[in-house]
Amino acid sequence: MATGTAPAAPLSPAVFAILLSLAEGEKHGYLIMKDARAPQGGGVQLGPGTLYGSLDRMMRDGLVEESGISDDERRRYYRLTNLGQSVLAVELERLDAAVASARSLGLIPHGGRS
Amino acid sequence: MTQSPPRNNWLERLYAVALRLYPPPFREAYAPSMRQTFRDALKDRTLSRRTLIPLVLRDLAISLAKEHLAMLRETFSRPALLCNALVLTGLATGLAFALYSIPQQVLRLGANDPQIAMADDLAARRTRHRARGGRSRWLDRSVPQPHALLDCLRRSGQATGFAGATEWQDSHPAQRRLRQCAPARGRSHQLAASPRCTHRCRHPAREWTATWLRPRRPQHARSRIP
Numbered sequence: 209m210a211t212g213t214a215p216a217a218p219l220s221p222a223v224f225a226i227l228l229s230l231a232e233g234e235k236h237g238y239l240i241m242k243d244a245r246a247p248q249g250g251g252v253q254l255g256p257g258t259l260y261g262s263l264d265r266m267m268r269d270g271l272v273e274e275s276g277i278s279d280d281e282r283r284r285y286y287r288l289t290n291l292g293q294s295v296l297a298v299e300l301e302r303l304d305a306a307v308a309s310a311r312s313l314g315l316i317p318h319g320g321r322s
Numbered sequence: 323m324t325q326s327p328p329r330n331n332w333l334e335r336l337y338a339v340a341l342r343l344y345p346p347p348f349r350e351a352y353a354p355s356m357r358q359t360f361r362d363a364l365k366d367r368t369l370s371r372r373t374l375i376p377l378v379l380r381d382l383a384i385s386l387a388k389e390h391l392a393m394l395r396e397t398f399s400r401p402a403l404l405c406n407a408l409v410l411t412g413l414a415t416g417l418a419f420a421l422y423s424i425p426q427q428v429l430r431l432g433a434n435d436p437q438i439a440m441a442d443d444l445a446a447r448r449t450r451h452r453a454r455g456g457r458s459r460w461l462d463r464s465v466p467q468p469h470a471l472l473d474c475l476r477r478s479g480q481a482t483g484f485a486g487a488t489e490w491q492d493s494h495p496a497q498r499r500l501r502q503c504a505p506a507r508g509r510s511h512q513l514a515a516s517p518r519c520t521h522r523c524r525h526p527a528r529e530w531t532a533t534w535l536r537p538r539r540p541q542h543a544r545s546r547i548p
Binding site for chain 2: 236241253256261282
């Protein structure tokens with residue numbers, strides 16, 4: 209049940225990785241796990257327990273929802289809600305500002321991967 | 323699709339058993355999806371078993387604790403559930419107290435029964451002895467009289483056996499005499515003058531009285547003793 213209240217920033221690494229993975233489109237559990245494990249997805253090692261526990265809380269907060277489309281009754285697909293997209297955008301802006309600040313201090317070389 | 327190898331089946335079954343440790347609402351909602359995700363991970367050739375199994379074990383330990391804590395937090399955040407839990411705790415405490423105290427009370431009620439039965443038996447034996455016309459040793463007042471013991475135990479009602487015994491000791495004439503004689507140990511001649519002072523104490527008068535009351539042995543028999 210969605211309550212529609214955005215979680216306080218900063219987001220936890222698991223929630224951020226799930227939001228980032230679902231930003232591409234609808235995905236099922238193992239695809240989210242695989243995206244989160246990849247370096248570009250946050251490099252977060254998610255197990256099934258952590259993944260579905262986070263998805264449960266995110267659905268209650270109204271960040272994600274079940275799409276209802278499934279190729280298997282045991283495999284559920286999830287997608288971002290509007291609130292989830294907004295929260296992800298705010299978090300990305302916050303991280304971008306932090307990276308820009310680090311770059312201005314010379315901690316990250318200009319043109320490097322950030 | 324090809325059938326999964328037997329080792330994967332064994333791991334899946336083990337994981338399904340581990341899923342039972344989650345709180346029931348969470349398990350009912352997500353256990354089939356979690357099992358499917360684990361199956362997908364086992365089929366994924368890019369993820370080795372050495373990486374997957376420690377990851378799943380660590381995840382199980384952390385997420386089990388998290389979900390149980392979340393369930394507790396949700397329970398205590400709902401006043402109706404908290405009220406029900408308090409009422410159940412109170413009922414359980416009352417029931418436990420009753421189960422403890424009722425047998426104790428029953429045991430206490432029957433504590434004097436063996437003493438009363440013994441006193442009844444003594445009284446019956448005394449009556450039979452008198453009916454046969456024999457001289458009763460019960461006339462010696464230094465011996466506890468069965469009727470006094472019986473009356474005292476009955477007067478004490480349903481008190482404990484120890485309480486009844488203490489009351490008997492205080493009320494019995496022999497016991498009163500014993501307490502009167504005890505402070506007068508220095509006046510042995512006064513006590514010795516009374517041959518009835520035959521109570522069981524270490525008073526010097528008792529030794530003398532016992533000697534005085536003992537039937538004298540014949541002179542020739544005493545001379546044989548070396």
